[in-house]
Amino acid sequence: MSTGVQHRxxxxxxxxxxxxxxxxxxxxxxxxxxxxxDPGFRARLADLLHSYVGxxxxxxxxxxxxAEVGHPVYLKREDLNxxxxxxxxxxxxxxxxxxxxxxxxxxxxxxxxxHGVATxxxxxxxxxxxxxxxxxxxxxxxxxNVQRMELLGARVxxxxxxxRTLKEAVSAAIRDWVTNVGDTHYILGTAxxxxxxxxxVRDLQRIIGDEARAQILERTGRLPERVIACVGGGSxxxxxxxxxxxxxxxRLIGIEPAGEGIETGRHGAPxxxxxxxxxxxxxxxAIMQDEDGQILEAHSISAGLDYPGSGPEHAWLRDQGRATxxxxxxxxxxxxxxxxxxxxxxxxxxxxxxxxxxxxANRDSELDLVCLSGRGDKDLAEALDKLGHRSEHAx
Amino acid sequence: MSAIVTGSERIAxxxxxxxxxxxxxxxxxxxxAGYPDLERSRAIARAYVDGGAxxxxxxxxFSDPLADGPVIHAADVAALATGVRLDAALGIAREVAGEVxxxxxxxxxxxxxxxxxxFADLLASVGASGLIVPDLPFEEAPAALEAxxxxxxxxxxxxxxxxxxERLAQxxxxxxxxxxxxxxxxxxxxxxxxxxxxxxVARARAHTDVPVAVGFGIGTPQxxxxxxxAGADGxxxxxxxxxxxxxxxxxxTELRAxxxxxxxxxx
Numbered sequence: 001m002s003t004g005v006q007h008r009x010x011x012x013x014x015x016x017x018x019x020x021x022x023x024x025x026x027x028x029x030x031x032x033x034x035x036x037x038d039p040g041f042r043a044r045l046a047d048l049l050h051s052y053v054g055x056x057x058x059x060x061x062x063x064x065x066x067a068e069v070g071h072p073v074y075l076k077r078e079d080l081n082x083x084x085x086x087x088x089x090x091x092x093x094x095x096x097x098x099x100x101x102x103x104x105x106x107x108x109x110x111x112x113x114x115h116g117v118a119t120x121x122x123x124x125x126x127x128x129x130x131x132x133x134x135x136x137x138x139x140x141x142x143x144x145n146v147q148r149m150e151l152l153g154a155r156v157x158x159x160x161x162x163x164r165t166l167k168e169a170v171s172a173a174i175r176d177w178v179t180n181v182g183d184t185h186y187i188l189g190t191a192x193x194x195x196x197x198x199x200x201v202r203d204l205q206r207i208i209g210d211e212a213r214a215q216i217l218e219r220t221g222r223l224p225e226r227v228i229a230c231v232g233g234g235s236x237x238x239x240x241x242x243x244x245x246x247x248x249x250x251r252l253i254g255i256e257p258a259g260e261g262i263e264t265g266r267h268g269a270p271x272x273x274x275x276x277x278x279x280x281x282x283x284x285x286a287i288m289q290d291e292d293g294q295i296l297e298a299h300s301i302s303a304g305l306d307y308p309g310s311g312p313e314h315a316w317l318r319d320q321g322r323a324t325x326x327x328x329x330x331x332x333x334x335x336x337x338x339x340x341x342x343x344x345x346x347x348x349x350x351x352x353x354x355x356x357x358x359x360x361a362n363r364d365s366e367l368d369l370v371c372l373s374g375r376g377d378k379d380l381a382e383a384l385d386k387l388g389h390r391s392e393h394a395x
Numbered sequence: 396m397s398a399i400v401t402g403s404e405r406i407a408x409x410x411x412x413x414x415x416x417x418x419x420x421x422x423x424x425x426x427x428a429g430y431p432d433l434e435r436s437r438a439i440a441r442a443y444v445d446g447g448a449x450x451x452x453x454x455x456x457f458s459d460p461l462a463d464g465p466v467i468h469a470a471d472v473a474a475l476a477t478g479v480r481l482d483a484a485l486g487i488a489r490e491v492a493g494e495v496x497x498x499x500x501x502x503x504x505x506x507x508x509x510x511x512x513x514f515a516d517l518l519a520s521v522g523a524s525g526l527i528v529p530d531l532p533f534e535e536a537p538a539a540l541e542a543x544x545x546x547x548x549x550x551x552x553x554x555x556x557x558x559x560x561e562r563l564a565q566x567x568x569x570x571x572x573x574x575x576x577x578x579x580x581x582x583x584x585x586x587x588x589x590x591x592x593x594x595x596v597a598r599a600r601a602h603t604d605v606p607v608a609v610g611f612g613i614g615t616p617q618x619x620x621x622x623x624x625a626g627a628d629g630x631x632x633x634x635x636x637x638x639x640x641x642x643x644x645x646x647x648t649e650l651r652a653x654x655x656x657x658x659x660x661x662x
Contacts, residue, residue, distance in 0.1 A: 018555070
């Protein structure tokens with residue numbers, strides 16, 4: 001497609017949405033192509049990413065993790081971004097785009113709350129109305145982020161359906177968009193959904209990998225042997241992978257949530273498990289489904305990874321053998337969460353803790369680059385409860 | 396009746412005979428297969444025929460029905476909870492397809508999971524006449540259109556108020572059976588009167604040769620009558636009936652009366 005973005009990644013991707021939304025997707029794609037080619041738009045985004053978000057995010061040599069695994073491990077510190085995760089890269093870019101399109105109302109879904117907080121933040125900055133859909137189970141386990149969104153002026157819409165987590169929040173946001181498409185832009189938070197979203201989110205998140213690739217070359221004089229990132233829908237992973245895809249010697253490894261264990265069925269790892277592809281939330285990709293095509297509920301301690309779908313480009317990277325997908329259980333992620341806090345003085349998001357857990361458990365590498373996609377403050381209550389931790393000063 | 400009648404022909408005949416029988420628009424009630432349970436949904440299909448339906452839209456339950464509002468979404472979930480899946484759901488088509496054309500409404504993932512060719516075979520084997528896939532815009536539909544055409548089954552497309560003219564033309568020329576004209580910008584569900592109906596129907600009609608049937612937001616006999624007055628060839632009633640199926644102690648009796656009331660409003 002010469003005038004638009006990539007709709008298909010091999011057999012994956014596409015636009016499986018109600019007809020009502022098709023013109024909006026076409027409009028969005030045209031606006032995005034125009035904006036992305038406009039030096040003024042790019043300069044405005046770059047300026048905000050620098051002066052407001054704090055980019056470039058540092059590349060940090062995690063010395064004590066490195067000593068433990070026996071080779072250098074560099075962390076790309078997306079947790080140090082304003083709002084505490086990589087989500088702001090996408091939210092800010094799409095909010096600027098919405099403003100350019102004349103859409104005054106923004107909707108978003110959120111699981112862990114990081115995308116919701118990032119979107120609420122960008123909407124406060126640009127004075128746009130913001131509604132964030134969030135499952136009530138996620139509201140419970142990520143309460144600090146709910147409070148942040150409300151303080152930022154967003155309205156958090158609780159979603160009661162199904163397992164009351166990210167899948168249902170996306171569905172609720174899509175239904176809102178079907179109804180209010182005229183004045184509303186839907187900021188999808190991950191590299192999934194119907195075209196043009198996977199391409200837009202990838203292009204806005206690849207700054208992670210562009211920076212990290214230059215930083216690690218400068219620091220070490222070589223490319224990493226492995227690039228490792230957690231995958232729910234897969235936006236931080238596609239962001240850090242993309243600039244390395246042409247570097248044939250670099251292994252790209254996405255870490256999905258194994259939840260209570262792949263064998264229990266209570267996980268969120270469709271890329272790892274394999275099986276026939278399917279359509280969830282507008283694109284054809286690796287999904288969790290039964291033999292009749294009913295979507296299964298995902299399970300993960302990490303609200304941001306608790307999703308039965310995946311970005312279509314990840315499914316294609318997997319099928320081509322260019323990226324590998326592995327899974328880490330709730331317990332392994334919790335252990336890494338606690339361990340990294342003690343080793344490095346960094347409390348990682350439970351999402352990112354999946355990538356760290358796999359890195360520390362699989363040591364066959366000379367040089368690793370891990371995307372530390374977010375900070376773990378939001379997870380304290382849930383993680384400490386699950387770890388059985390009691391503060392000496394608690395009442 | 397000729398020896399071999401295709402599904403598309405049966406749909407066309409149903410619209411024509413409704414008109415010939417003095418009805419201002421064909422009545423197409425929607426049924427969620429397996430809601431409130433399989434037995435009662437079979438009885439509801441029978442009640443639709445007895446109440447005067449010209450065609451029946453048979454919904455296959457799906458876990459994530461993005462085009463549907465809360466009432467039908469909840470019915471999807473409830474039907475799945477009773478264990479009803481595709482084969483049992485389509486069994487309902489088999490029972491009534493001898494009397495009225497059945498158009499199956501199914502989300503794309505259920506079709507892909509079965510495999511397009513096998514799904515199309517299954518539709519043909521139960522006597523269904525057509526298929527509506529609410530999350531399959533025409534860009535993604537060529538393979539399904541070809542598979543259904545080969546079996547004489549109608550792939551019925553949807554158009555929305557947001558669909559621009561040139562796109563309406565592209566959809567209209569590919570339409571089989573009828574053009575499912577979504578009358579509101581939104582998901583399925585009951586709403587107030589829709590003053591935009593005449594323009595919505597006229598816009599659809601200008602771009603297709605098949606009948607124009609209006610759905611989404613038709614919840615009362617008065618609204619059905621207004622759709623007919625707006626020029627619609629057919630009226631689809633969904634949420635109102637699904638809601639009654641969930642509420643009524645004896646859904647079949649209740650729904651027979653309701654469908655009859657809609658039929659009478661259409662003359």
